[in-house]
Amino acid sequence: MTHNLLFSSATILIVDDLPTNLRLLDSVLTQQGYNVLKAISGELALRASTTIDIDLILMDIMMPGLNGYEVCRRLKSEPKTAKIPVIFLSALNEGFDKVKAFEVGGIDYINKPLVIDELLIKVQTHLSLRAAGKEIMLLDRRIEELTEAREEQINYANHQMEIVRHDLLTGLPNRGLFMEGLNLAINRSKIEHDYRFGVLFLDCDRFKVINNCLGYFIGDELLNAMARRLRDNLSEQDMVARLGDDEFAILLTEAQDITTAAEVANKILAALQEPFNLQGHEVFISASIGISLGGRDYQQPEHILRDAATAMGRAKELGKSRYQIFDITLHQEASRFLKIETELRKAIKKQEFRVYYQPIICLNTGKIEGVEALLRWQHPTRGLIAPAEFIPVAEETGLIVPIGNWVLQEACHQIRQWQVAGMVKESFTISVNFSPQQFSQRGLLDLIDQVLIQTQLNPYCLKLEITESALMEKSQATVAILKQLRSRKIQFSIDDFGIGYSSLSYLHSLPVNTLKVDKFFVQNLDEAPINTGIVPAIIRLAKTMGMNAIAEGVETIEQLERLRMLECDCGQGYLFSEPLSPEEVIELIASEPRW
Numbered sequence: 001m002t003h004n005l006l007f008s009s010a011t012i013l014i015v016d017d018l019p020t021n022l023r024l025l026d027s028v029l030t031q032q033g034y035n036v037l038k039a040i041s042g043e044l045a046l047r048a049s050t051t052i053d054i055d056l057i058l059m060d061i062m063m064p065g066l067n068g069y070e071v072c073r074r075l076k077s078e079p080k081t082a083k084i085p086v087i088f089l090s091a092l093n094e095g096f097d098k099v100k101a102f103e104v105g106g107i108d109y110i111n112k113p114l115v116i117d118e119l120l121i122k123v124q125t126h127l128s129l130r131a132a133g134k135e136i137m138l139l140d141r142r143i144e145e146l147t148e149a150r151e152e153q154i155n156y157a158n159h160q161m162e163i164v165r166h167d168l169l170t171g172l173p174n175r176g177l178f179m180e181g182l183n184l185a186i187n188r189s190k191i192e193h194d195y196r197f198g199v200l201f202l203d204c205d206r207f208k209v210i211n212n213c214l215g216y217f218i219g220d221e222l223l224n225a226m227a228r229r230l231r232d233n234l235s236e237q238d239m240v241a242r243l244g245d246d247e248f249a250i251l252l253t254e255a256q257d258i259t260t261a262a263e264v265a266n267k268i269l270a271a272l273q274e275p276f277n278l279q280g281h282e283v284f285i286s287a288s289i290g291i292s293l294g295g296r297d298y299q300q301p302e303h304i305l306r307d308a309a310t311a312m313g314r315a316k317e318l319g320k321s322r323y324q325i326f327d328i329t330l331h332q333e334a335s336r337f338l339k340i341e342t343e344l345r346k347a348i349k350k351q352e353f354r355v356y357y358q359p360i361i362c363l364n365t366g367k368i369e370g371v372e373a374l375l376r377w378q379h380p381t382r383g384l385i386a387p388a389e390f391i392p393v394a395e396e397t398g399l400i401v402p403i404g405n406w407v408l409q410e411a412c413h414q415i416r417q418w419q420v421a422g423m424v425k426e427s428f429t430i431s432v433n434f435s436p437q438q439f440s441q442r443g444l445l446d447l448i449d450q451v452l453i454q455t456q457l458n459p460y461c462l463k464l465e466i467t468e469s470a471l472m473e474k475s476q477a478t479v480a481i482l483k484q485l486r487s488r489k490i491q492f493s494i495d496d497f498g499i500g501y502s503s504l505s506y507l508h509s510l511p512v513n514t515l516k517v518d519k520f521f522v523q524n525l526d527e528a529p530i531n532t533g534i535v536p537a538i539i540r541l542a543k544t545m546g547m548n549a550i551a552e553g554v555e556t557i558e559q560l561e562r563l564r565m566l567e568c569d570c571g572q573g574y575l576f577s578e579p580l581s582p583e584e585v586i587e588l589i590a591s592e593p594r595w
């Protein structure tokens with residue numbers, strides 16, 4: 001029988017105070033192949049069972065010292081021995097108490113005098129039960145071990161996750177974790193309807209300068225020190241995360257209104273004013289902060305962060321080292337900007353741009369001597385759009401370069417056509433507005449040469465208009481290009497003159513032909529007494545430097561008369577004509593008007 005094979009090596013302890021009983025049992029069981037141990041008293045049995053691995057105990061009851069019941073009770077109270085099955089050996093004449101036997105934990109009993117077959121069957125049965133119990137215990141332990149291992153794995157994975165969700169340099173939460181925080185806050189606001197929370201977007205001012213001057217190592221240390229300082233200035237429940245480079249985001253879970261959020265921003269700005277001591281360097285840094293107030297109006301965490309970032313951008317524009325609160329107009333501005341940008345790109349492809357022409361009048365003769373090319377956008381649904389609405393976007397996105405180049409090409413081509421057709425004189429000029437970015441583009445000289453060759457326009461007829469402020473911020477390189485273009489006989493005007501901050505010495509060094517007096521001054525001309533104010537000064541300045549003066553925005557006869565008295569060379573404005581389509585302007589020119 002497999003049972004015999006399995007359990008014949010089992011260890012059985014016999015406890016009896018009578019050596020004859022011990023001997024008898026020993027020989028019977030040993031014959032069956034069991035390991036037999038003998039104990040002559042309860043005390044010895046207890047000691048044996050704690051030191052040796054025992055599978056079954058056969059226990060006499062009446063013994064001097066500890067009786068069988070007591071030994072069994074003690075075995076059952078010790079975890080190490082509690083599981084060993086105990087079979088009592090009972091002589092009925094000794095007053096065997098079955099109930100007590102089971103109460104103290106006995107599993108069975110065998111009557112004396114012993115019937116060997118009964119003894120062997122019971123021993124075998126309980127051994128196999130015991131073996132099965134052991135197996136179950138082993139399985140239990142295995143399951144326990146597996147569960148533990150699994151838990152460890154999960155803990156490890158969680159730990160890894162935590163690392164992944166933190167910024168390696170500063171140890172702060174990263175963008176992913178921050179977004180989760182925002183999400184929780186949004187969810188809370190869906191339950192508590194008037195729950196609000198503050199979000200701060202912080203970007204260092206001039207961080208690159210520090211990196212470049214002091215090295216990346218110090219740069220990293222600075223970010224670390226900043227992270228600590230930010231943390232120190234926030235309360236427990238607030239979250240500060242590093243989003244990347246020199247950008248941080250802060251979630252103020254308890255900021256119920258914008259004032260509270262602004263107070264925190266102020267505290268942070270103040271804390272950043274203290275210098276950082278890094279490797280013996282005193283490093284100063286400031287930051288610009290954008291604030292948005294989250295609540296149930298927001299569905300997506302990205303939007304709250306985007307709004308805070310937009311406000312941060314505004315804080316930078318307003319002079320840095322300050323905070324700015326997001327308001328919806330900022331968002332509208334930003335999204336309008338984006339919309340225009342996409343539409344502009346399409347407009348280039350779909351050729352929706354038009355060039356309009358505004359006459360420029362020689363005040364001496366009263367005749368049209370040239371035109372200024374002014375860009376218009378023929379929008380499919382919105383109609384004709386003026387440049388104020390889209391040129392800033394085009395400038396910001398760099399789209400002004402292809403658009404402006406197109407205007408140049410188109411205008412030169414148009415004027416040359418009119419010249420060839422004899423509709424305008426050979427000396428008729430075309431003024432084209434030129435953005436600073438067009439000046440910095442690669443291959444500018446080639447481009448202009450090509451336009452002139454293609455259109456066969458006399459370079460002398462081309463006037464490039466460039467704003468005063470654009471000239472001021474441009475470098476020696478621009479001046480060099482201006483000079484090269486001048487050597488081709490192309491002319492230059494300074495547009496919107498008077499509102500920038502030109503230094504006269506600088507102006508003197510530029511190869512410029514014309515100053516265009518900004519319409520703001522022209523329109524205030526009627527108020528000041530003649531010979532005082534800006535316009536006479538600019539006209540005199542132009543004459544002294546051998547330049548022409550053109551008055552922009554001439555709207556009234558009075559303005560015209562004053563300009564004539566001041567001997568201003570040219571005028572341009574609604575008094576003469578608005579900017580017109582090519583067909584309209586050539587019709588006007590053909591009618592040979594004189595003012």
Ligand code: C2E
Binds near residue numbers: 373375388554
């Ligand atoms: P700007 O070069 O100073 O052009 C003169 C602006 O004054 C034009 O506005 C013109 O329509 C307007 N104007 C003319 N006469 C009067 C008047 O009597 N009263 C008033 N209030 N305004 C008058 P516009 O066409 O809206 O252009 C605005 C600006 O957009 C231009 O100012 C120029 O800086 C820029 N711009 C226009 N076309 C181009 C272009 O092709 N390239 C570049 N880079 N900029 C352009």
Ligand code: MG
Binds near residue numbers: 372465495
């Ligand atoms: Mg202009």
Ligand code: MG
Binds near residue numbers: 495496516518519552
């Ligand atoms: Mg102007």
